[in-house]
Amino acid sequence: MIELSDITFAYDAGGFTLKAKSLAIGKGDKAAVIGPSGSGKTTLLHLIAGILVPSQGSVRVDGQAVSSMRDKARRRVRLTRMGMVFQGIELIDYLSARDNVLLPYRINSALMLDRAVKERAGALLDRVGLSAMAGRAVSGLSQGERQRVGICRALITKPGLVLADEPTASLDDASTASAMDLLMQLVEEDDATLVMLTHDKSLLPRFDRVVGVDKGLVSGGVVS
Amino acid sequence: MRSACYLAWKYTAAYKGRTLILIAALGLLLLLPAAVTLVIRSYDARMGARAEATPMIIGAKGNRYDLLLQALFFRDGRTDDVPISLVEELESDPAFDAVAIPVHSRHTAGDTPIVGTNLTMYFRFRGLSFKEGGLPEMMGQAVIGHAAAKRLGVGVGDSVTADRVNLYTLAKDMPLKLNIVGVLEPTNNADDEAVFVDMETAWIIAGHGHGHAPEAHGSQAAHAATVTAIEITPENVDTFHFHGDESKLPCSAILVIPSGHKDRTLITARYNNTIRYQALRPAEVMDELMGLVLRIKRLFDANTAMVGSAVVLLVALVIALSMKLREAERETLHKLGCGRWLIVQTQVIELAIVLAGALVIVAVGSAVVLAVSPRVLGV
Numbered sequence: 001m002i003e004l005s006d007i008t009f010a011y012d013a014g015g016f017t018l019k020a021k022s023l024a025i026g027k028g029d030k031a032a033v034i035g036p037s038g039s040g041k042t043t044l045l046h047l048i049a050g051i052l053v054p055s056q057g058s059v060r061v062d063g064q065a066v067s068s069m070r071d072k073a074r075r076r077v078r079l080t081r082m083g084m085v086f087q088g089i090e091l092i093d094y095l096s097a098r099d100n101v102l103l104p105y106r107i108n109s110a111l112m113l114d115r116a117v118k119e120r121a122g123a124l125l126d127r128v129g130l131s132a133m134a135g136r137a138v139s140g141l142s143q144g145e146r147q148r149v150g151i152c153r154a155l156i157t158k159p160g161l162v163l164a165d166e167p168t169a170s171l172d173d174a175s176t177a178s179a180m181d182l183l184m185q186l187v188e189e190d191d192a193t194l195v196m197l198t199h200d201k202s203l204l205p206r207f208d209r210v211v212g213v214d215k216g217l218v219s220g221g222v223v224s
Numbered sequence: 225m226r227s228a229c230y231l232a233w234k235y236t237a238a239y240k241g242r243t244l245i246l247i248a249a250l251g252l253l254l255l256l257p258a259a260v261t262l263v264i265r266s267y268d269a270r271m272g273a274r275a276e277a278t279p280m281i282i283g284a285k286g287n288r289y290d291l292l293l294q295a296l297f298f299r300d301g302r303t304d305d306v307p308i309s310l311v312e313e314l315e316s317d318p319a320f321d322a323v324a325i326p327v328h329s330r331h332t333a334g335d336t337p338i339v340g341t342n343l344t345m346y347f348r349f350r351g352l353s354f355k356e357g358g359l360p361e362m363m364g365q366a367v368i369g370h371a372a373a374k375r376l377g378v379g380v381g382d383s384v385t386a387d388r389v390n391l392y393t394l395a396k397d398m399p400l401k402l403n404i405v406g407v408l409e410p411t412n413n414a415d416d417e418a419v420f421v422d423m424e425t426a427w428i429i430a431g432h433g434h435g436h437a438p439e440a441h442g443s444q445a446a447h448a449a450t451v452t453a454i455e456i457t458p459e460n461v462d463t464f465h466f467h468g469d470e471s472k473l474p475c476s477a478i479l480v481i482p483s484g485h486k487d488r489t490l491i492t493a494r495y496n497n498t499i500r501y502q503a504l505r506p507a508e509v510m511d512e513l514m515g516l517v518l519r520i521k522r523l524f525d526a527n528t529a530m531v532g533s534a535v536v537l538l539v540a541l542v543i544a545l546s547m548k549l550r551e552a553e554r555e556t557l558h559k560l561g562c563g564r565w566l567i568v569q570t571q572v573i574e575l576a577i578v579l580a581g582a583l584v585i586v587a588v589g590s591a592v593v594l595a596v597s598p599r600v601l602g603v
Contacts, residue, residue, distance in 0.1 A: 051559055072563065079561030090556040092231075094238030107227045107562045137238065 001027050002048055002161070002193065004218070007057035009047060018043045020057070020218035023211065027062075027160070030187065030194040032204055035213035041197040042087075044213055045163050048195060049082060050074030061161060079108045083154030083192075085164040085183070089146045091138045091153075097125060097145075098134040101152045111157065124152040128182055144175030148182065155186050162187055164196040168203070180206060228566055232573035246542065246578045251585025253535045257528045258586050259593040264521060266594060268514050271297075274413050275510035277350075280480040280488060282310065282324075282495050282503045291502065292509045295477035297414040298329040298337035305474030306501065308423065312471075314480060319494070320487040325349060326475035328426040329418075333384040333402065336372045339418045340426020340475070343367065349481065350415060356380050357406035363425045363464060364456025367406035371416035380404055383455075384419060386429045400429045401455040427473050428456070428464060435464035547571065 007020040018040040025031045033041050046052040047059055050066045053074075059067040062081070066074055078084070091100045099106070101121045105113035125134045128148040130141075138146055147167060154162055164183065168176040184206060187194045196207070204210055212219045236243045274296050283291040283303055290301030314324040328340030343359055346352075347367075355370060357380040366384065373379060386400045402421060410416055427433050435456065456464060466473065480503070482488040488505075495503040554567045 049559070075561040075563060078559075084559060086556070086559070088552075090552065090559070092553055092556065094235050099234065104560060106230050107557060107560065107566065109227065 001025070001060075001062060002195070003058075003060040004047070005057055005060075007047065007054045007059065007218075009043060009052060009054045011043075016040070016043075016216060018047070018213075018216045018218070020044070023218055025193060025195060025209070025211075027193055028191055029209060030184070030207045031196070031209045031211055032207040033195060033197045033211045033213060034199070034201070034204070037199075039213045040216045040218070041213050042165055044211075044218060045165055045195065045197055048161075049078055049084060049163050051078070076108070076110065079104055080110065080157065081160050083157060083159035083162045085147075085150050085154045085162070085167040087166040087169050087197075089143070089150045089170070091146055091149055093137065093139040095138065096135050097130055097138055097141065097149045098122070100138055100149050101125060101156050103153060104157050117156070121152070121156055124155065124186075125149075127186075128152060143170050144172070144179065147171060147175070147179050151179065151183055151186065155190065155192075158190050159192060161193045161195070164194065166197050166199065168198070168200060176200070176203075225569065227562075228569035228573050231570045232577060235570070236574055236577050243578060243581070246539070247581035247585065249535065250539065250578060250582035251589070253532055254582055254586045255589040257525060257532075259590045260521065260524060262590050262594055263597050264514075264517060266597075268517075270413060272507070272510055272514070275506035278479055278506045279482060280322075280491060280503055281477050281506055282306070282314070282480055282491075282501055283477040285498075285500055285502050288502070288504055288509050289513055291477060292504060292506055292513070294329060295327055295479060296506060298327075298339050298418055300330055300332075300337070300476075303476060305476055306478065307472045308475055309471035310501075311475070311478055314478065314491070317494075320490040321483040322487055322491060323349075323481040325479040325481075326423060327477045327479060328423060328430070328475045330476060331426070331429050332387045333419050334376055334387065336368075336376065336384070337418050338366075338386055338402070338426065338429060339420050340423045340429075341420060343420055343422055346420070346479075349479065350411070352411065352415060353409050355407050355409045357404070360405050360422060360425075362456065362458070362461050363422065363428065364400065364403060364461070365405045365421070366402040366425070367408060367420040368404050369408050369416040369418045369420075370410040372419060373404075373407045375417075378404055379407055399454065400425070403455075423473075423475070424464075424466075425456070427466060430474070432473055433464055433466040435460050543571075543575070 002023070002025040004020045004023040006022070008017065010017045033044060035041050043052065047054055047067070048061065050059070050069065054067050057067070058065050061077065064077065066077060069077070092103065095103065098121055101124060102113065102117065105111045105117055122131065122134065125131050128151065130145060130148060133141065133145065138149055141149065147170070150167070154164070162183075167183065168179055171179060180203060183194070275292070278296060281291060281295045283295065284306050286303050287301070290303045293299040294301045294303050308326055311324040311326050314322055323345065325342050325345045326340075329337050331338045347359075354367075357367070360366065368376075368378065368384070376384060378384060381404065383401050383403045386402065388399050402419060402425070408415065421429075424433065435454070480491060482491055492503045492505070495501045557567055558564065
């Protein structure tokens with residue numbers, strides 16, 4: 001469950017301000033966040049993830065006030081309970097596909113990297129059709145393949161919440177459909193909550209709800 | 225820390241080329257001053273110890289350093305000879321009490337110095353012992369130092385041949401075949417790299433004496449031009465002889481061991497006041513010599529410091545550019561939940577891996593330089 005109440009966030013440098021009076025996304029929901037470029041969608045996602053902290057109001061994830069936690073605690077929540085898929089894919093180029101998937105375990109000693117996790121990584125890569133490329137450096141993969149690795153990385157920890165920042169923006173139509181199918185299936189299998197930013201209105205029927213953001217104002221609860 | 229080590233290792237392993245270039249650049253930069261310092265220290269210690277162990281040297285007037293290197297390290301410098309009679313003169317002078325050991329080191333065998341001396345006295349003075357064989361029993365026999373034997377691949381029963389210095393003067397520089405009868409234990413100094421013969425053999429090599437072919441005994445001198453090497457054998461040893469005043473036969477230096485401080489002072493006073501001779505205290509001359517070397521090293525160090533500063537700035541630039549290039553990676557790691565400190569740690573460990581690699585180059589390179597320097601520097 002995600003709850004945002006009376007949120008105000010302003011970047012130090014610019015005059016852009018994001019405001020959300022009230023937004024609640026239930027457990028297991030699949031919510032799309034739409035809005036024009038520069039409207040504040042990514043800022044909203046980063047506030048939910050605890051990457052940014054609002055100057056006013058509170059962000060709660062599963063009942064915990066993420067916005068009032070210290071940086072270390074927010075990072076821990078991000079690593080253990082959230083999975084993130086980025087618009088620019090953002091893999092670590094010098095790691096193999098398998099190592100990228102296992103990265104959350106490598107960078108957080110609280111997560112135990114055991115045989116089961118490695119098997120899950122292998123299974124995920126197999127599921128997305130990349131098992132043959134698991135040991136290959138991701139710099140040699142196509143955009144579509146890289147994004148599939150990014151999706152596996154987001155889901156390796158079996159997070160309760162998956163945050164996706166326009167994951168199909170840099171993909172062609174075929175890759176978009178394939179990536180979306182995969183993301184939806186995996187999220188459903190893990191019964192996770194999905195919050196995904198998108199420009200692509202053709203994807204909206206796949207979601208339970210749509211949240212609109214325009215000029216820094218969040219209008220929640222719009223039913224698709 | 226384990227996470228940082230993992231990422232750092234993966235990064236350096238993925239970009240082996242870049243990493244190796246950085247390691248090589250830093251390693252070579254550090255190797256030069258480190259190796260020079262180690263070699264100078266090692267030589268200071270070894271040469272200093274040999275100089276300390278030699279109370280006095282008497283030789284012809286001239287360059288002090290040449291005489292020192294000639295007498296202690298068998299480097300054929302531009303020193304003049306002194307007559308062998310000086311040995312007798314020193315030992316029989318009632319004004320002081322001293323032992324005198326002649327050294328004749330003007331020739332080589334395969335670039336290994338041939339040292340003519342009073343073998344019994346010299347070996348006793350230097351504390352040399354035999355690994356194999358023993359002292360020569362006749363002219364034409366030799367004892368070889370441990371390192372020279374190893375390098376030339378010879379032992380007791382083998383032979384080495386004296387190099388000819390002047391191919392056009394047939395009466396001199398006999399290509400004498402020297403039969404090895406003893407190999408010395410290693411000493412880690414110049415004695416390891418020498419072939420020792422008695423004074424008579426050294427003089428025959430120098431052309432001051434000769435033998436006669438058995439069939440021509442009494443009428444015709446053995447002709448160096450007609451044979452590739454002359455060998456002294458039990459059959460012909462009696463035909464070898466020296467012409468002229470034997471007391472004037474040369475030696476390149478005389479090692480003097482005075483009985484006491486007073487004797488040393490008297491000998492110094494006596495031979496430093498003559499036109500022909502000079503008396504050295506090796507330890508003092510060695511200090512002067514190393515002082516010169518260290519002064520040159522300071523210039524070298526200054527040069528290294530400047531080049532080093534330039535390289536350090538370049539490496540800093542490379543690191544800064546690398547950090548800039550990896551900004552996106554840091555941002556991704558942070559978004560995933562990685563602490564900023566871990567990212568800094570990762571880059572510090574990467575730098576440590578590069579430095580460790582550079583230090584391996586320094587260690588291996590220094591060991592190689594130390595191993596080859598005796599052959600390269602010849603002392």
